[in-house]
Amino acid sequence: MKGFFELLRRFVPPYKRQLVLNIIFNILAAFLTLFSFALIIPILEMLFGINTQEYAYTPWGTASLTTFVVNNFYYYVQCIIASSGKSVALACIAAALVVMTGLKTGSAYLAAYYMISLRTGVVRDLRAMIYNKMVTLPIGFFSTERKGDVMARMSGDVTEVENSIMMSLDMMFKNPIMIVVCLSMMLFVSWQLTLFVFILLPVAGLIMGRVGKFLKRASLEQQNQLGAIMSNIEETIGGLRIIKAFNAEQKVKRRFGAENERYRNLSRRMNRRYELAHPMSEFLGTATIAIVLWFGGTLILGGTSAITAPKFIYYMVIFYSIINPAKDFSKASYNIQRGMASMQRIDKIMKAENPITDPADPAALPALRQGIRYEGVRFRYGEAWVIDGVTLDIPCGTTVALVGQSGSGKTTIADLLPRFYDVNEGRITIDGIDIRNYRVADLRALMGNVNQEAILFNDTFYNNIAFGVDDATPEQVEQAARIANAYDFIMASENGFDTNIGDRGCRLSGGQRQRISIARAILKNPPILILDEATSALDTESEHLVQEALDHLMKGRTTLVIAHRLSTIHNADLIVVMDNGRIVEQGTHDQLLAADGAYKHLVDMQAF
Numbered sequence: 001m002k003g004f005f006e007l008l009r010r011f012v013p014p015y016k017r018q019l020v021l022n023i024i025f026n027i028l029a030a031f032l033t034l035f036s037f038a039l040i041i042p043i044l045e046m047l048f049g050i051n052t053q054e055y056a057y058t059p060w061g062t063a064s065l066t067t068f069v070v071n072n073f074y075y076y077v078q079c080i081i082a083s084s085g086k087s088v089a090l091a092c093i094a095a096a097l098v099v100m101t102g103l104k105t106g107s108a109y110l111a112a113y114y115m116i117s118l119r120t121g122v123v124r125d126l127r128a129m130i131y132n133k134m135v136t137l138p139i140g141f142f143s144t145e146r147k148g149d150v151m152a153r154m155s156g157d158v159t160e161v162e163n164s165i166m167m168s169l170d171m172m173f174k175n176p177i178m179i180v181v182c183l184s185m186m187l188f189v190s191w192q193l194t195l196f197v198f199i200l201l202p203v204a205g206l207i208m209g210r211v212g213k214f215l216k217r218a219s220l221e222q223q224n225q226l227g228a229i230m231s232n233i234e235e236t237i238g239g240l241r242i243i244k245a246f247n248a249e250q251k252v253k254r255r256f257g258a259e260n261e262r263y264r265n266l267s268r269r270m271n272r273r274y275e276l277a278h279p280m281s282e283f284l285g286t287a288t289i290a291i292v293l294w295f296g297g298t299l300i301l302g303g304t305s306a307i308t309a310p311k312f313i314y315y316m317v318i319f320y321s322i323i324n325p326a327k328d329f330s331k332a333s334y335n336i337q338r339g340m341a342s343m344q345r346i347d348k349i350m351k352a353e354n355p356i357t358d359p360a361d362p363a364a365l366p367a368l369r370q371g372i373r374y375e376g377v378r379f380r381y382g383e384a385w386v387i388d389g390v391t392l393d394i395p396c397g398t399t400v401a402l403v404g405q406s407g408s409g410k411t412t413i414a415d416l417l418p419r420f421y422d423v424n425e426g427r428i429t430i431d432g433i434d435i436r437n438y439r440v441a442d443l444r445a446l447m448g449n450v451n452q453e454a455i456l457f458n459d460t461f462y463n464n465i466a467f468g469v470d471d472a473t474p475e476q477v478e479q480a481a482r483i484a485n486a487y488d489f490i491m492a493s494e495n496g497f498d499t500n501i502g503d504r505g506c507r508l509s510g511g512q513r514q515r516i517s518i519a520r521a522i523l524k525n526p527p528i529l530i531l532d533e534a535t536s537a538l539d540t541e542s543e544h545l546v547q548e549a550l551d552h553l554m555k556g557r558t559t560l561v562i563a564h565r566l567s568t569i570h571n572a573d574l575i576v577v578m579d580n581g582r583i584v585e586q587g588t589h590d591q592l593l594a595a596d597g598a599y600k601h602l603v604d605m606q607a608f
Contacts, residue, residue, distance in 0.1 A: 004172075004336050007165065007343060011125060015118040019173075022118065025111035026174045029104050030181040036100035037317050039093055054078070111174060119169055123162045126346075130154055133349055138356050139420045140381070148231025153349060156226050157342035164339030168332035175325035175332070182322045189315045190307045193296050197288070197319065222266040223342050229259050270338075292319060356419050362439045366431040368446065368527045371396040371558060372417065376426035379416060386412050388581040389426075394574075399559040401569035403602060404578035410562045413578070414530050417560065418444045448521035450550070452533035454513035456505035461490050462497040464505075465519045472523055484519035484549040486512070511546055518549045529559040566603055575599065 012019060058071045080089040131154065142150070186194040236243065236252055243252055296312050307315065372394040379387040387409050394400045402410040415421055416428060419440055427434045435443055456464050465480055466472040477497065481487040489512055493499040505513040521529065531550065547568060563569045570589040577585035577592070577599045584598050592599035 004165070004340060007340075011122045012118065014125070015121050018114040018118040018121075021114040022111045022173055023177070025107045025114070026177045027181070029107035029111060029174075030178045032100055032104035032107060033178070033321065034181060034185050034318065036097055036104060037314060037321070039097045039100070108174075115169060115173070119162075123158070126161065127154070127158050130158065130346060130349055133352070137349070137352055137354055139415070141352055141354075143381075146227070146231040146234075148229075148234035149227035150349070151234065152223070152227035152230040153345050156230070157223055157345050160223065160342040161339045161346070164335040165343070168335045168339075171325075171332035172336070178325045179322055182318050186315060186318055189311055189318070190296075192299075193292065193307070193315060196295055197292060222263065222270055223345055225259065225263045225266055227345070229256075229263055232256050232259055286323075289316070289320060289323065292316070355422060356440060358439045359437050362442070363433050363437040365438065365442045365445070366433065368396055368431060368558065370431045371398070372528070372560075373429045373432075374413070374416075374426070375429065377413075377416065377423050377428060378425035379412060379421065379423050386581050387416070387423075390581070390583055392576060392583065392586075394558060394560060396558050397556060398573040399554060399561060399569075399571075400574045400576060401561040401563050401572040402576050402578060403563055403566060403569070403599065405602075408578040409581040410578055411532060412581075414532055414560055414562055417528075417530065418447050418449075446526055447528045447530060448524045448526035448553075449530050450514070450517050450521050450532070450553075454505060454510075454517040456501060456508075456513055456516060458500070458503045460495075460498050460500055461486075461493070461516065464501065464516055465497075465523055467520055469523050476523060477519075480519040480523040483522050483552045484515045485545045486515040486519050486549075514546050515549055518546065518553055522549075522553050527557060529554060529557045531559065531561045531563075533562050533564055566606055577602070 057075050077089055077093070080092055134150070134154070183194065183197075186197070232255065236256070243249060293316060296307070296315070300307065300309055300312055374390050374392040377387055377390045378385055390409075390413065392400070392413075402413060404410055412421070416423055417435070419435060422436065427436070429435065430438070430443075430446070457467065461481075462474075462477055465477050469476075474497075478487065481490055481497075490497055490499070501507050501516070505516065508516070531554075561569055561572060569575060572589070574586060575589060575592055576583055577597075579598060585592055585595065587595065593603065
């Protein structure tokens with residue numbers, strides 16, 4: 001239960017008021033339950049004529065509180081019997097029982113009312129915290145995690161926490177209060193019987209606790225397997241075109257079927273054990289009641305007990321009222337064990353550290369007068385160096401193109417500039433200041449990105465272009481679309497700028513998607529531009545339109561271009577040829593052709 005209380009410490013403090021009110025009303029409901037049950041004693045004594053004692057009124061302060069309440073209660077009951085008869089007295093006590101029960105159920109409802117606010121608030125906060133954490137994590141975190149598994153943690157695991165831990169909160173606060181209050185009354189009525197009960201209850205708790213430990217382990221395996229299934233589904237949807245093209249439907253069906261069957265087996269084992277909890281607690285509770293009934297009844301029948309038969313029945317009623325809270329408490333414990341397994345998976349995201357941090361004393365945002373410089377930069381994802389000793393100057397207002405074979409480190413060089421990753425050795429400066437001395441948000445505000453795969457959102461043209469620019473006007477969005485050669489096809493759509501482009505822009509062609517991403521970069525108006533193979537996946541006509549839009553975008557900006565099609569960068573101010581993470585050549589297009597080296601070889605290969 002240590003993990004459960006740690007969870008409460010993390011998420012419950014904003015809802016302390018609701019928690020306090022819940023506890024107050026639970027305590028009130030518990031005491032009202034005891035007092036309503038206490039009315040059973042005079043009813044039984046009247047029916048069977050057991051109590052023949054004459055009572056006199058006891059003034060306040062002349063006796064203990066218990067004597068004052070009990071004595072005067074019996075005094076008033078005797079007065080009603082004397083004036084109106086036993087039947088009327090019995091009706092009055094029954095009416096008091098109804099009133100007490102009404103107050104008890106009302107208090108129980110108010111306790112649940114405030115618990116619902118706490119429960120739903122914690123789940124909302126948890127989901128928001130996971131999402132906010134996910135957005136702030138570095139890109140490197142998701143290169144080692146399966147997207148489907150991350151989605152499963154945000155959906156399936158949060159739902160499991162909601163359905164298990166949060167749904168059990170009420171039981172965890174209400175039932176212990178009820179158990180403690182009832183046990184206190186049981187001690188007051190008969191400490192000998194209660195001592196006997198204290199010997200029996202831990203045995204039952206130990207047996208049920210072993211089931212709960214298994215459930216946490218089984219639930220963790222089940223949730224991990226659900227993450228694998230979600231990843232499989234996500235990969236299948238993303239690769240459906242290839243699956244069909246290679247007639248691999250049966251293969252992926254078999255793979256999914258095997259994972260689905262494993263999930264079913266894990267769920268079956270866990271749910272069978274979970275369903276065992278209720279019958280087990282029912283059986284143990286009934287066995288405990290039977291033993292106490294036998295032990296107490298034997299004492300009364302043998303005349304060796306100070307407790308009377310009506311009080312013993314009241315004692316048994318109180319004891320029986322503990323059984324249901326105890327069963328619910330044990331059920332809540334099982335649920336919490338399941339939920340903590342999901343919380344353990346969620347914490348893998350929540351407690352992940354982000355190495356990309358802001359400095360304690362950040363430098364002011366530069367005006368970008370000198371430019372960008374890579375100084376002896378080295379970087380690796382694992383053991384091997386991906387970037388090995390790169391030194392490169394990108395003067396302000398110039399266009400520098402990175403070329404080379406796949407895997408030579410071009411994209412990594414570009415990703416280091418906005419601090420998607422941090423360098424392992426060396427440094428990158430803007431206007432002579434290490435980029436790690438700027439706030440991350442300020443640094444990325446200087447830059448606009450256009451990638452090979454246009455990353456768009458399931459939203460309208462307008463919102464995709466204005467993405468990240470909160471104060472954009474319709475006129476500015478329209479102007480950006482015109483410059484990007486996107487205005488005509490946007491206006492030709494059914495609702496113009498308010499047309500939804502579908503998931504990842506699936507309703508658009510590749511060239512149209514790319515021009516929307518260029519319009520987005522134009523609207524941002526960044527002084528630094530990063531173009532990652534922005535035209536390599538386009539046909540000739542689309543490439544021409546996109547290249548024309550890029551030319552408009554690059555005017556007057558410091559631009560880093562990654563290119564496979566060398567025809568698109570022959571006008572660059574500097575072309576840098578990379579191989580295995582190192583710069584092997586650099587110069588203008590004409591200089592590199594004249595050098596007859598690696599660049600000339602790449603040009604000849606593309607011409608061939």
